[in-house]
Amino acid sequence: MTHHDDTSLTTEVEDTDVPAGFTDPGVADHEPRQADVDPKADRRAEWQVAAMFGISIIGTVIALVGYFTSDLDGSVASVRSANLWIGLGIALAMAGIGFGAIHWARTMMRDHEMVEERHELRSSDETRAAAIQNLKDGAADSGLGVEKFGGVRRRGLLKGSLITALAIAPLSLLVPQIANMGGDWDISKFAHTLWTRGTRLARDPEGTPIKASDVTIGSVFHVIPENLYESEHWIEEKAKAVVLLLRLKPEDLNIQPGREDWSFDGIIAYSKICTHVGCPVALYEQQTHHLLCPCHQSTFDVANGARVVFGPAKRPLPQLPIAVDDEGYIVAQDDFAEPVGPSYWERLTHIENEEA
Amino acid sequence: MSTVVNKAVNGTVSYVDDRTSIGGFVKFFARKLFPDHWSFMLGEVALYSFVILLLTGVFLTAFFVPSMNLIVYEGSLETMHGVIMSEAFASTVNMSFDIPGGILMRQMHHWAALLFNAAILVHMSRIFFTGAFRKPREINWLVGFTLMILALAAGFTGYSLPDDVLSGNGLRIIDGVLKSVPILGSYVSYWLFGGEFPGEVLIPRLFTAHVLLVPALILVMVALHLFLVFLHKHTQYPGGGKTDRNVVGLPLFPVYTAKAGGFFFVVFGVVALIAAVFSINPVWNYGPYDPSPVSAGTQPDWYILIVDGALRLMPGWIGNFPFEWEFFGFTLSLNILIPALILPGIFFGFLALYPWIEAWATGDKGEKHVLDRPRNVPTRTALGVAIITFYIVTVLEGSNDIIANLFHLSLNDLTYFLRVALFVAPVIAFLVTKRIAFGLQRKDRELVLHGHETGNVVRTEAGEYMEVHRPLDEQEIWLRVNYPNHKPLDIVPQYNEDGVRRKGYGWDRFKLSLSKFYYEERVEPVTPLEYLEAQHHGHGASEHEAIEADADTVSASADSHDK
Numbered sequence: 001m002t003h004h005d006d007t008s009l010t011t012e013v014e015d016t017d018v019p020a021g022f023t024d025p026g027v028a029d030h031e032p033r034q035a036d037v038d039p040k041a042d043r044r045a046e047w048q049v050a051a052m053f054g055i056s057i058i059g060t061v062i063a064l065v066g067y068f069t070s071d072l073d074g075s076v077a078s079v080r081s082a083n084l085w086i087g088l089g090i091a092l093a094m095a096g097i098g099f100g101a102i103h104w105a106r107t108m109m110r111d112h113e114m115v116e117e118r119h120e121l122r123s124s125d126e127t128r129a130a131a132i133q134n135l136k137d138g139a140a141d142s143g144l145g146v147e148k149f150g151g152v153r154r155r156g157l158l159k160g161s162l163i164t165a166l167a168i169a170p171l172s173l174l175v176p177q178i179a180n181m182g183g184d185w186d187i188s189k190f191a192h193t194l195w196t197r198g199t200r201l202a203r204d205p206e207g208t209p210i211k212a213s214d215v216t217i218g219s220v221f222h223v224i225p226e227n228l229y230e231s232e233h234w235i236e237e238k239a240k241a242v243v244l245l246l247r248l249k250p251e252d253l254n255i256q257p258g259r260e261d262w263s264f265d266g267i268i269a270y271s272k273i274c275t276h277v278g279c280p281v282a283l284y285e286q287q288t289h290h291l292l293c294p295c296h297q298s299t300f301d302v303a304n305g306a307r308v309v310f311g312p313a314k315r316p317l318p319q320l321p322i323a324v325d326d327e328g329y330i331v332a333q334d335d336f337a338e339p340v341g342p343s344y345w346e347r348l349t350h351i352e353n354e355e356a
Numbered sequence: 357m358s359t360v361v362n363k364a365v366n367g368t369v370s371y372v373d374d375r376t377s378i379g380g381f382v383k384f385f386a387r388k389l390f391p392d393h394w395s396f397m398l399g400e401v402a403l404y405s406f407v408i409l410l411l412t413g414v415f416l417t418a419f420f421v422p423s424m425n426l427i428v429y430e431g432s433l434e435t436m437h438g439v440i441m442s443e444a445f446a447s448t449v450n451m452s453f454d455i456p457g458g459i460l461m462r463q464m465h466h467w468a469a470l471l472f473n474a475a476i477l478v479h480m481s482r483i484f485f486t487g488a489f490r491k492p493r494e495i496n497w498l499v500g501f502t503l504m505i506l507a508l509a510a511g512f513t514g515y516s517l518p519d520d521v522l523s524g525n526g527l528r529i530i531d532g533v534l535k536s537v538p539i540l541g542s543y544v545s546y547w548l549f550g551g552e553f554p555g556e557v558l559i560p561r562l563f564t565a566h567v568l569l570v571p572a573l574i575l576v577m578v579a580l581h582l583f584l585v586f587l588h589k590h591t592q593y594p595g596g597g598k599t600d601r602n603v604v605g606l607p608l609f610p611v612y613t614a615k616a617g618g619f620f621f622v623v624f625g626v627v628a629l630i631a632a633v634f635s636i637n638p639v640w641n642y643g644p645y646d647p648s649p650v651s652a653g654t655q656p657d658w659y660i661l662i663v664d665g666a667l668r669l670m671p672g673w674i675g676n677f678p679f680e681w682e683f684f685g686f687t688l689s690l691n692i693l694i695p696a697l698i699l700p701g702i703f704f705g706f707l708a709l710y711p712w713i714e715a716w717a718t719g720d721k722g723e724k725h726v727l728d729r730p731r732n733v734p735t736r737t738a739l740g741v742a743i744i745t746f747y748i749v750t751v752l753e754g755s756n757d758i759i760a761n762l763f764h765l766s767l768n769d770l771t772y773f774l775r776v777a778l779f780v781a782p783v784i785a786f787l788v789t790k791r792i793a794f795g796l797q798r799k800d801r802e803l804v805l806h807g808h809e810t811g812n813v814v815r816t817e818a819g820e821y822m823e824v825h826r827p828l829d830e831q832e833i834w835l836r837v838n839y840p841n842h843k844p845l846d847i848v849p850q851y852n853e854d855g856v857r858r859k860g861y862g863w864d865r866f867k868l869s870l871s872k873f874y875y876e877e878r879v880e881p882v883t884p885l886e887y888l889e890a891q892h893h894g895h896g897a898s899e900h901e902a903i904e905a906d907a908d909t910v911s912a913s914a915d916s917h918d919k
Binding site (some may be wrong): 018019020021022024025026027065070073074075078079081083084086087088090091092093094095096097098099100101102103104105106109110112113116117118120121122139178181182183184185188189205222224233235236238239240242272276277278279280284294295296297298308310311312313314315330335341342343344345346347348349 | 462757767
């Protein structure tokens with residue numbers, strides 16, 4: 001854009017006057033510091049440095065006293081006090097040395113810059129040639145490509161077998177290692193939860209069953225299967241089985257086609273595991289009937305089959321079909337009809353297996 | 357007395373040298389020169405943070421129990437009595453509440469980890485903006501890039517160890533991200549967790565990665581990084597006497613032993629001070645991991661925000677168009693793949709390859725040891741600011757709930773805004789930065805040609821008013837005129853005189869368009885001719901320049917240039 005070819009002016013300067021380039025003025029002159037010229041300033045700098053080292057010594061004492069006088073009694077206050085004194089002590093002990101050393105360097109050590117030549121990094125042509133020759137000699141000594149018995153021994157068999165062996169040898173180590181790390185490799189477990197026909201819905205984490213009459217309009221229950229803690233791997237089971245139980249006014253609830261008998265008098269249950277990447281969808285907005293995942297803010301509309309109204313999730317939360325048993329407790333009719341939680345490559349095949 | 361000491365020292369030195377020839381080593385290192393500049397400390401901050409991480413980390417391993425076995429807590433923190441938790445969580449609480457200084461070590465470790473990652477990124481930005489990645493340092497850029505990735509790995513594996521609600525949800529997100537990988541995803545997740553999430557083996561596995569695998573790799577890479585710094589000798593900022601063939605600086609011993617060594621203690625002191633005063637990751641407030649609860653405002657450590665923010669930005673649907681596809685009975689979750697894997701892949705891949713991309717555009721094969729002033733490479737500088745802007749948008753989105761809460765904004769509106777900003781803001785940043793760089797280059801031209809404004813207005817005999825300008829000294833001029841002025845490449849045409857197509861033309865075309873993108877629009881440095889003219893004919897040149905510089909009253913009298 002700004003090409004300076006304003007030639008109208010060049011006539012006024014003789015071509016012979018113009019140097020080919022600017023000249024390098026060389027390294028800037030050294031400007032003496034106060035401590036270089038004034039003995040008082042020099043003495044002052046020494047005192048300042050010594051004072052900083054002194055602060056460091058005091059810091060070490062503070063840290064040690066802080067440690068030996070700390071009296072932890074399980075209260076946050078006692079922990080905080082020990083943390084503060086030991087920490088301040090270490091901070092002073094370290095920073096005192098640091099600032100002292102730097103101040104020394106800045107006031108009393110050489111600050112007159114020196115110049116050192118650089119050399120190009122590439123090796124000289126002779127070195128390169130010698131290196132290549134060495135490799136050639138080595139290759140010849142190895143018996144590869146040498147002339148012998150009236151022909152060049154390329155030794156394709158030798159090279160091929162070595163490369164093959166080297167390439168596959170890691171498998172002997174890695175296959176057992178990697179294969180063992182995945183346990184039983186049964187990914188179909190992703191598709192099943194503890195919920196079965198008749199499993200009571202229970203409060204999380206107490207495990208007490210919930211009666212339909214307990215669930216008032218507008219309320220939310222965090223739910224686990226009643227038999228959760230009987231399971232050997234209950235944390236894994238909990239990670240899949242947690243459910244949110246809500247009650248809306250029946251007229252607010254748009255029951256999805258095919259799920260007419262999955263809810264009961266405005267009481268409806270959805271998986272709590274986000275269909276995005278699996279965080280618990282824990283926040284419920286009563287007014288809008290929206291469920292919000294606090295991790296990435298996927299928002300689901302409970303009144304309309306938990307469809308996605310905002311955020312990164314694509315699929316609605318799976319609905320747990322529920323009913324009320326003879327004693328008035330809420331129970332599951334069956335497991336979820338689809339795998340809960342984030343999508344994965346084989347997800348649809350797991351649903352088909354279910355139906356088959 | 358001192359003769360005794362001298363004798364002892366001489367004896368020791370001689371003993372060691374006889375057996376190691378360390379003398380040659382000391383001769384080479386002791387007086388090696390390093391240029392001086394505050395920005396050269398940024399990498400040191402990263403290195404020293406790592407040393408602090410090792411020192412405090414060794415302490416933590418003495419008390420941390422890397423186990424997911426569940427126990428009922430009966431320790432000294434009464435509010436937690438009876439809570440079921442993993443031994444990992446319980447040992448984290450115990451080392452915080454039962455060991456004097458234990459929580460200090462945890463907090464120093466965590467703060468140092470945040471600083472480690474921050475210092476690496478800032479150091480990397482310095483390298484980028486000053487062109488310190490150019491030949492012969494491309495390989496060291498890659499080593500440094502690898503260190504950045506390893507630092508992220510170290511941070512994430514460590515963050516997950518206490519097995520609290522926050523980090524457990526972080527791991528669950530990792531599980532979800534892994535499962536989105538086509539074909540292999542479910543098995544990769546199963547492999548990592550040793551079964552279904554969360555399983556019982558993850559914390560021990562992460563612990564080994566965190567205390568052995570990752571730090572060993574970091575140590576090797578740090579050694580390589582520093583070895584190459586010594587081999588290449590440090591870069592230097594431009595100025596009088598500084599060329600691509602020399603180093604101007606101060607000796608390692610004693611100046612940098614004191615400055616850099618002292619700086620280690622300063623960083624250590626600052627980290628200790630922060631840890632003494634500011635609480636970090638008080639896991640007993642979050643509680644042990646349980647797959648059901650989650651708190652609002654969940655956030656990872658800051659260096660993971662780019663991925664978390666990208667996950668939040670990506671919509672599951674745009675109108676009626678879904679980003680999770682189902683075909684042939686399989687599921688492809690683009691709404692997770694794109695933000696969590698593809699976008700970081702492109703972002704970090706571009707960073708890793710950057711030195712070569714710019715080298716293609718520049719076509720310069722020489723060694724570069726004098727740094728660029730960012731204004732003198734406007735396109736690179738603008739690209740850097742655009743990348744940082746992109747990064748910041750993702751980080752803001754990663755904190756969108758906190759920002760929305762703080763400024764009383766609608767969370768959804770903020771996300772819609774940032775979705776657009778992710779694409780628009782980097783472009784604006786690029787264009788604005790490029791203009792600013794050109795502006796600074798023009799300012800440099802103006803200064804060289806007309807000198808500093810002094811504010812002294814004089815009246816000539818003819819009654820004319822003009823401001824006296826003070827000419828620049830030779831150092832100031834040299835800084836502003838002596839820099840590589842790259843121009844777009846010349847390439848050999850596609851067909852020779854005989855009309856025969858040549859090979860490699862397509863690649864050359866690509867490099868040509870790249871170099872045009874970088875260097876077509878530029879501000880030329882002042883030439884000796886222009887400088888002489890400005891000296892001899894201040895008036896004529898200055899009127900011409902006044903239009904250029906877009907200033908109202910730029911004028912210089914010929915007198916002001918007389919010395």
